[in-house]
Amino acid sequence: MWSNLQILLQAPAFGVDLAVNGVLVGAVFALVAFGMALVWGVMNVINVAQGELVMLGGYVTWLVSRLGVNPFAGLPVSMAVLFVVGWLMYRIVVFRVVDRDMFISVLATFGLGILLAQLINQVFGSDLRTASPDLGTLLFMNGIVSVGVVKLAAFVLALLVGVLLWLFIKFSRLGQAIRATAQNPRAARILGVETDHVFAFTFALNAALCGAAGSLAVMAYTIHPYIGLPYTVRSFMIVVTAGVGNLPGVVVAGLGLGVAENFAGFLLGAQFQVAFVFLLMVLVLVVRSRLLRHQRKYLE
Amino acid sequence: MSALLEVDAVSKRFGGVVANNAVSITVGAGMIVGLIGPNGSGKTTLFNSIAGAHPIDNGSIRFEGHEISRLRTGAIARRGLLRTFQQTRIYGGMSCLENLYISVPQSGMGWLESLRRPPPEAHEDAEELLGFVGLRSKRRLPAGELSFGQQKLLELAMALMNRPRLLLLDEPTAGINPTLINGLIDRLRRINADLGVTLLVIEHNMRVIMNLAEHIYCLAHGEILASGEPDAVRADSRVLDAYLGAG
Amino acid sequence: MNRKETTLCVALLAAGLIAPVAFSAYTSQIAFLWVMVIFALTWDMLGGHAGYNSFGNVLFFGVGAYTCAVIQRDAGLSYFTALFLGLGAAGVMAAVTAVVFGLAILDLRGHYFAIATLGLGIAGGEIAAGWRYVGAGSGLVPPLYPGQLGDRGLFFSYLFLALAAAVFVLFRRLYRTQFGLALHAIRDNEDKAEAMGLHTTRYKVTGWSISAFFLGITGGGVGNLIGFIDPHDVAFAGSTYGVWMLLMAILGGKGTIWGPVLGAFVFHITQELFWTYLLGWQRVAMGVLIVLIVMFFPQGILGWARERWPQRFGATVEDRS
Numbered sequence: 001m002w003s004n005l006q007i008l009l010q011a012p013a014f015g016v017d018l019a020v021n022g023v024l025v026g027a028v029f030a031l032v033a034f035g036m037a038l039v040w041g042v043m044n045v046i047n048v049a050q051g052e053l054v055m056l057g058g059y060v061t062w063l064v065s066r067l068g069v070n071p072f073a074g075l076p077v078s079m080a081v082l083f084v085v086g087w088l089m090y091r092i093v094v095f096r097v098v099d100r101d102m103f104i105s106v107l108a109t110f111g112l113g114i115l116l117a118q119l120i121n122q123v124f125g126s127d128l129r130t131a132s133p134d135l136g137t138l139l140f141m142n143g144i145v146s147v148g149v150v151k152l153a154a155f156v157l158a159l160l161v162g163v164l165l166w167l168f169i170k171f172s173r174l175g176q177a178i179r180a181t182a183q184n185p186r187a188a189r190i191l192g193v194e195t196d197h198v199f200a201f202t203f204a205l206n207a208a209l210c211g212a213a214g215s216l217a218v219m220a221y222t223i224h225p226y227i228g229l230p231y232t233v234r235s236f237m238i239v240v241t242a243g244v245g246n247l248p249g250v251v252v253a254g255l256g257l258g259v260a261e262n263f264a265g266f267l268l269g270a271q272f273q274v275a276f277v278f279l280l281m282v283l284v285l286v287v288r289s290r291l292l293r294h295q296r297k298y299l300e
Numbered sequence: 301m302s303a304l305l306e307v308d309a310v311s312k313r314f315g316g317v318v319a320n321n322a323v324s325i326t327v328g329a330g331m332i333v334g335l336i337g338p339n340g341s342g343k344t345t346l347f348n349s350i351a352g353a354h355p356i357d358n359g360s361i362r363f364e365g366h367e368i369s370r371l372r373t374g375a376i377a378r379r380g381l382l383r384t385f386q387q388t389r390i391y392g393g394m395s396c397l398e399n400l401y402i403s404v405p406q407s408g409m410g411w412l413e414s415l416r417r418p419p420p421e422a423h424e425d426a427e428e429l430l431g432f433v434g435l436r437s438k439r440r441l442p443a444g445e446l447s448f449g450q451q452k453l454l455e456l457a458m459a460l461m462n463r464p465r466l467l468l469l470d471e472p473t474a475g476i477n478p479t480l481i482n483g484l485i486d487r488l489r490r491i492n493a494d495l496g497v498t499l500l501v502i503e504h505n506m507r508v509i510m511n512l513a514e515h516i517y518c519l520a521h522g523e524i525l526a527s528g529e530p531d532a533v534r535a536d537s538r539v540l541d542a543y544l545g546a547g
Numbered sequence: 548m549n550r551k552e553t554t555l556c557v558a559l560l561a562a563g564l565i566a567p568v569a570f571s572a573y574t575s576q577i578a579f580l581w582v583m584v585i586f587a588l589t590w591d592m593l594g595g596h597a598g599y600n601s602f603g604n605v606l607f608f609g610v611g612a613y614t615c616a617v618i619q620r621d622a623g624l625s626y627f628t629a630l631f632l633g634l635g636a637a638g639v640m641a642a643v644t645a646v647v648f649g650l651a652i653l654d655l656r657g658h659y660f661a662i663a664t665l666g667l668g669i670a671g672g673e674i675a676a677g678w679r680y681v682g683a684g685s686g687l688v689p690p691l692y693p694g695q696l697g698d699r700g701l702f703f704s705y706l707f708l709a710l711a712a713a714v715f716v717l718f719r720r721l722y723r724t725q726f727g728l729a730l731h732a733i734r735d736n737e738d739k740a741e742a743m744g745l746h747t748t749r750y751k752v753t754g755w756s757i758s759a760f761f762l763g764i765t766g767g768g769v770g771n772l773i774g775f776i777d778p779h780d781v782a783f784a785g786s787t788y789g790v791w792m793l794l795m796a797i798l799g800g801k802g803t804i805w806g807p808v809l810g811a812f813v814f815h816i817t818q819e820l821f822w823t824y825l826l827g828w829q830r831v832a833m834g835v836l837i838v839l840i841v842m843f844f845p846q847g848i849l850g851w852a853r854e855r856w857p858q859r860f861g862a863t864v865e866d867r868s
Contacts, residue, residue, distance in 0.1 A: 046658060096842050102658040103600055107793075108841040110602070114786065115834025122827050233666060275673035278666035285663050286651050293654070296354050296372065351742065377744035389742075391735035393802075394728070402728040406744035414725040414750070462743060 026258020033238035035209035049113035051231030057214025065131035086207020310359035334513030383468035392444030574700025581707035587807030595801030598734035603668030605789035609782035611637035615767025641763025672783030800849025
């Protein structure tokens with residue numbers, strides 16, 4: 001680790017490379033976190049299968065690319081397919097655990113996550129998959145900072161999808177229904193909002209977001225059946241850090257996590273990057289909890 | 301008479317709302333003190349402050365001469381200051397007896413001692429207290445299966461099992477069958493006289509509190525409006541205004 | 548212990564003593580049956596009795612597995628001396644791990660605690676997989692068991708039987724003490740427990756450490772039984788052992804003493820019978836099983852039995868006195 005640290009200090013350009021690429025991947029993390037915050041805020045459910053939905057989105061786009069189609073066309077396909085998957089997930093399982101203790105929803109979605117990951121592993125095997133359109137690389141700072149164009153495209157698309165969703169929630173009728181339900185489900189119900197319908201739609205919307213993220217992930221990076229849990233943990237960590245209703249915070253935390261992860265991978269070694277993510281999550285929880293304890297409150 | 305509890309100019313704010321504003325009360329050892337006031341006047345907030353459920357913004361709270369406003373609920377409880385809750389809290393999955401066993405004083409409970417079964421004395425005390433509140437026949441039932449009124453009595457028994465010096469009772473007669481209230485008042489008097497437990501009681505039932513308390517504080521809009529003997533407070537026009545004006 | 552329970556215990560003990568000899572080809576499976584019982588009982592102390600559901604108890608299992616294997620590798624002692632030293636150290640290391648992490652995360656409530664433990668369990672595996680001192684991705688190979696081909700299975704059948712019996716007896720006693728009552732109080736209403744002055748953190752950490760101790764020893768033993776330790780599939784096997792711990796206790800009925808035992812038996816025997824038919828789909832089936840249990844059967848077998856026949860399975864009656 002120390003030799004790598006030396007490299008960073010002596011040639012800061014490497015740091016710039018890590019930071020830039022970290023921001024690029026961080027946008028994808030933020031997108032997934034946005035979806036998790038949505039479900040959490042609206043129906044008080046923590047979707048532990050969030051990462052598996054991302055993984056599924058990736059496989060859909062990968063299949064599309066295998067048919068010879070441009071992978072970018074896979075983005076809307078992934079979103080559409082995952083929307084349906086999310087709807088089904090809600091209708092079959094999630095609706096039963098919505099009004100119970102939050103741990104029950106954690107356990108139920110945990111089971112769903114295992115189911116999905118192992119299913120894909122059985123069907124497609126555990127090999128790494130990618131569907132990268134060859135768009136070349138941009139080089140800066142004497143070639144030390146290299147940015148794959150597809151990663152840049154993924155960043156832009158992630159932000160675009162996020163902004164579109166935000167606009168939808170802010171200005172559409174369904175979006176208003178979602179926000180009303182999030183603030184006060186009982187009042188919303190009394191005023192004629194079909195809460196169950198809103199829940200189903202929100203969950204499906206979240207799945208579509210994950211589908212988009214997965215699609216971008218398979219194009220700009222790689223996927224395999226077990227990328228789910230790290231994605232779930234990342235988005236959970238981001239939401240806990242920023243707070244469920246804090247969208248700008250989610251974006252900042254997401255980008256920040258991308259950067260932190262990249263630096264950790266470089267300094268600690270790639271094999272410890274996932275461990276870093278998981279331990280960071282625990283640290284975030286502990287710190288947040290201690291801070292609240294000073295006010296004699298608990299993480300809700 | 302020495303002051304067991306001294307609340308000195310305590311203020312507590314929630315966001316923009318001032319729930320308690322420079323509230324000062326004193327509870328002497330061995331007394332029964334009442335706390336009355338219309339809904340929303342900040343009574344339960346004051347209880348929460350005293351019991352350590354949240355930090356206070358200003359002022360000091362001293363129990364037996366020691367400052368407790370910085371302590372957490374558990375530490376305060378171990379010093380002998382307990383409170384009951386408006387929406388009774390008991391351990392629903394355990395039997396009434398077990399609810400009492402686990403309510404023994406914890407301040408002396410060493411690590412090794414906790415790995416032993418409850419001693420015979422605990423069993424005797426538990427049975428006696430359950431008899432005192434009239435729940436002896438239900439002692440093996442899960443506490444969650446008791447009625448609301450019975451749970452209130454169980455909570456009282458649990459508090460007594462803990463041998464508190466000072467007991468904060470939050471509306472002890474609310475939700476109790478009116479025919480049973482006299483029995484409850486009688487028990488509270490006995491707790492105070494025979495067991496030496498000092499009581500600070502929030503009550504809405506005027507008949508109860510006027511009969512029970514030696515000294516009454518009236519809170520309104522987060523401030524102490526009146527303080528004195530029951531008859532004096534009852535006749536105080538400001539108190540009447542507060543009750544009639546509120547709502 | 549009432550008469551029914553005593554009879555059951557004796558019967559199981561007898562079966563546990565006879566079976567490895569009678570079915571000598573299946574000693575590994577029998578040994579694993581007791582391992583499952585330990586998994587379920589240790590998970591249940593915090594999960595069922597205190598209401599703190601952990602997804603990461605496999606962390607202690609893995610710590611134990613590696614500790615034992617390292618001691619066996621480096622101590623330079625004969626097999627059994629090294630093994631017992633290793634098992635002891637494994638238990639202690641696991642308990643220490645529980646104290647350290649417990650003090651950090653046992654203040655987190657419900658779902659936060661669960662997710663935090665998930666993170667710890669997996670991080671353990673990832674770190675072990677990258678740490679060369681313990682063999683990194685290849686893991687470690689404990690010394691070979693001295694003796695004939697079937698002896699190893701036989702030995703560990705009895706070792707784990709003894710361990711499972713010890714856990715059962717100890718935990719049963721503990722649940723009747725102040726400590727056990729405290730755990731139940733924490734489960735039923737932790738705010739009330741704190742307001743009554745209970746040292747909630749102390750009890751939670753103690754409970755987790757006791758569970759960790761036995762899980763650590765089990766880890767050391769399993770490493771020797773299987774013959775190798777691999778960071779992802781054996782030691783920190785979150786997607787198999789880790790999930791099973793939770794599943795078996797809930798399946799059998801969490802918060803009781805016989806529930807986890809029952810769940811372990813049902814799960815393990817079912818798994819052994821259908822393993823050859825399901826193969827790779829086993830893990831998919833496990834995900835389905837979890838979802839089904841959460842949706843339709845959260846009270847588990849024992850909970851269901853208590854609802855249907857309250858008199859027979861632990862009734863609580865109102866006294867006439």
